[in-house]
Amino acid sequence: MLLLCAMTISKNIRGFCFAxxxxxxxxxxxxxxxxxxxxxxxDPLWVSSVRMLCAGIVLCAFALxxxxxxxxxxxxxRNTVASLVIFSVFGLASCQITYLLAIQNxxxxxxxxxxxxxxxxxxxxxxxxxxxxxLKREVLAIAxxxxxxxxxxxxxxxxxxxxxxxxxxxxxVSAVTYAMYTLIPRRLMLHYGSVPVVAGALLIGGIILSIxxxxxxxxxxxxxxxxxxxxxxxVLFGTIIGFTLYFQAVKDIGATKTGIVASIETVSATMFAVxxxxxxxxxxxxxxxxxxxxxVFVLAKHPGDGDIKAED
Numbered sequence: 001m002l003l004l005c006a007m008t009i010s011k012n013i014r015g016f017c018f019a020x021x022x023x024x025x026x027x028x029x030x031x032x033x034x035x036x037x038x039x040x041x042x043d044p045l046w047v048s049s050v051r052m053l054c055a056g057i058v059l060c061a062f063a064l065x066x067x068x069x070x071x072x073x074x075x076x077x078r079n080t081v082a083s084l085v086i087f088s089v090f091g092l093a094s095c096q097i098t099y100l101l102a103i104q105n106x107x108x109x110x111x112x113x114x115x116x117x118x119x120x121x122x123x124x125x126x127x128x129x130x131x132x133x134x135l136k137r138e139v140l141a142i143a144x145x146x147x148x149x150x151x152x153x154x155x156x157x158x159x160x161x162x163x164x165x166x167x168x169x170x171x172x173v174s175a176v177t178y179a180m181y182t183l184i185p186r187r188l189m190l191h192y193g194s195v196p197v198v199a200g201a202l203l204i205g206g207i208i209l210s211i212x213x214x215x216x217x218x219x220x221x222x223x224x225x226x227x228x229x230x231x232x233x234x235v236l237f238g239t240i241i242g243f244t245l246y247f248q249a250v251k252d253i254g255a256t257k258t259g260i261v262a263s264i265e266t267v268s269a270t271m272f273a274v275x276x277x278x279x280x281x282x283x284x285x286x287x288x289x290x291x292x293x294x295x296v297f298v299l300a301k302h303p304g305d306g307d308i309k310a311e312d
Contacts, residue, residue, distance in 0.1 A: 011252050011253075012252065012253055014248075014252055015248070015249045015251075015252025015253030015257070015258065016249070016253060016257075016261055018245040018246070018248050018249040018252065019245070019246065019249035019253065019257070019258040019261035019262045020261055020262075020264055021241075021245050022241075022242045022243075022244075022245035022246040022249060022262050023242075023261065023262035023263060023264035023265040023268060024264060024265070024268040025237040025238060025241050025242040025245065026112075026238060026242045026262075026265040026268075026269070027108070027112065027264070027265045027266070027267070027268025027269035027270075027271075027272055028233060028237055028238070028268060028269075028272055029233050029234045029237055029238020029239070029242065030099075030103060030108035030109075030111065030112050030238075030265075030269040030272070030273075031108045031233075031269060031272035031273055031276055031277060032229045032230075032232075032233030032234055032237075032238065033047070033100055033103045033104075033108065033233075033234060033238075034103050034104075034107055034108040034273060034277055034279075035229060035276075035277060036226060036229055036230065036234075037100075037103060037104040038277075039226075040220060040221055040222060040226050041220075041221060042220045042221070042222075042226075043213075043218070043220075044097060044100035044101050044103075044104055045097060045209065045213055046213055046215055046218050046220065047100055047230065047234065048093065048096045048097045048100060048209060049206060049209035049210045049213055049215045050206075050210075050215060050230065050235070051096065051206075051230075051234050051235050051238070051239060052092070052093065052096060052202045052203075052205045052206035052209060052239075053202075053203070053206025053207060053209075053210055053215075054206070054231070054235045055202050055206075055235050055239035055240050055243075056199060056200075056201075056202030056203030056204070056205070056206045056207075057203065057206075058240050059195070059198065059199035059202055059203075059239075059240060059243060059244075060199045060200065060202075060203050062195065062199065062240075062244065063195045063196045063199040063200075066195065067192075067193050067195055067196050070191075070192040070193050070196050071192070071195075071196040071199070071200070073192070074188075074192045074196055074197070074200060075200070080188065080191075080192075083185075083187075083188055084188065084197065084200050084201055084204060085204055086184065087181075087184045087185045087188065087197070087201050088200075088201040088202075088204040088205040088208070089204075089205065089208065090177075090180060090184065091177070091180050091181040091184040091185060091201070092181055092198070092201045092202065092205050093205035093208070093209060094177040094180070094181075095174065095177040095178050095180070095181040096205070098170055098173045098174040098177045099111060099115060099174045099177075099178075101170040101173075101174075102114070102115070102167065102170040102171040102173075102174045104170075105164055105166040105167035105169075105170050106163055106164065106167030106168075106170075106171060107273050107277075107279045108269045108270075108272065108273045108277075108279075109266070109269050109270030109271075109273040109274070109279065109281065109289075110152060110163065110167070110171065110281075110285070111167075111170075111171050111174065111269075112265060112266050112269040112270070113148075113152070113266045113269075113270070113288075113289045113292050113293065114149065114152065114171035114172065114174070114175055114292065115171065115174045115175050115178050116175070116263065116266060116292055116293060116295070116296065117145050117149065117172070117175035117292060117295075118175045118176075118178035118179040118182060119141070119179075119182075119295060119296065119299050120138075120141050120142055120145045120295055120299070121175060121176060121179035122179045122182055122183060123138050123141065123142075123299060124142070125179065125183065137298050137299065138299070140298055141294075141295040141298045141299050144291045144292065144294050144295050144298065145291070145292055145295055147288075147291050148287075148288040148289065148290070148291030148292035148293075148294075149172075149288070149292065150288075151284050151285070151287055151288030151291065152285055152288035152289065152292070153168050155282065155284045155285075156284055162282075162285075185197050185198075185201070194247050194250065195243075195247050198243060198247075202239070246258065246262060249261070249262070256300055259296070259300075260296055260297065260300055263293060263296045266289065266293055270289070
């Protein structure tokens with residue numbers, strides 16, 4: 001009995017730590033993206049193509065190692081491949097691209113926090129689809145998101161914008177695509193698992209974007225620091241390590257707890273932007289951030305729910 005308790009505690013601690021580190025990794029990658037956009041004349045579409053292709057190759061190898069059967073079976077079914085392409089283009093790639101555009105036109109902290117409007121959008125979609133009224137806690141979450149977004153976007157003055165119009169637009173679109181990214185692959189993930197699906201979608205999206213953009217012909221004008229931030233910050237930490245830690249945490253402590261702990265991404269993105277990049281936020285920004293992030297806890301399900309959640 002003592003051994004069993006020790007194993008359970010160890011697993012819980014490991015899951016918590018992995019979810020925490022995964023969220024911090026995503027926040028760090030957002031700050032790296034902000035640095036690249038502010039110091040180099042680089043296209044977010046090109047960055048997305050390189051990031052997705054490189055991470056897709058590595059994660060596909062990882063999927064082959066830990067889930068070879070489901071991963072290979074996924075490619076043998078034409079309908080599954082078609083669904084995977086849809087998820088890759090309209091879910092994963094669009095989420096990656098719009099998030100980077102939001103960072104380019106605002107900053108990593110603001111873009112990351114506003115993206116967390118997505119859970120509320122998912123709730124609204126599910127309410128419409130099931131023809132039901134929102135629950136009380138869902139109404140509260142909607143109110144918190146509306147108030148938080150209003151404060152971040154206007155600083156309390158409806159006659160002016162604290163964010164640039166482009167920054168606000170791409171941040172909101174990023175939240176919509178993040179919601180799509182969460183909804184589209186649910187059946188695929190339940191059947192084949194999260195790692196094979198996300199790995200395959202990253203590879204497909206990276207290949208499609210690279211072909212469309214002819215990424216190999218682009219010279220981003222990076223020096224050593226630029227290439228280091230791209231591959232070390234966005235590809236390695238922001239995608240490969242972030243996804244790997246997140247999915248292991250889901251196995252250890254469940255999707256709900258992992259999602260809550262991994263929301264540290266918003267704090268880490270903001271702190272990296274402030275301490276490393278010198279981005280300034282007013283007190284009203286922080287209040288708006290708190291309102292938006294409170295929805296993560298308001299909408300949290302009871303422990304033990306086993307939904308698979310895909311993260312950016």
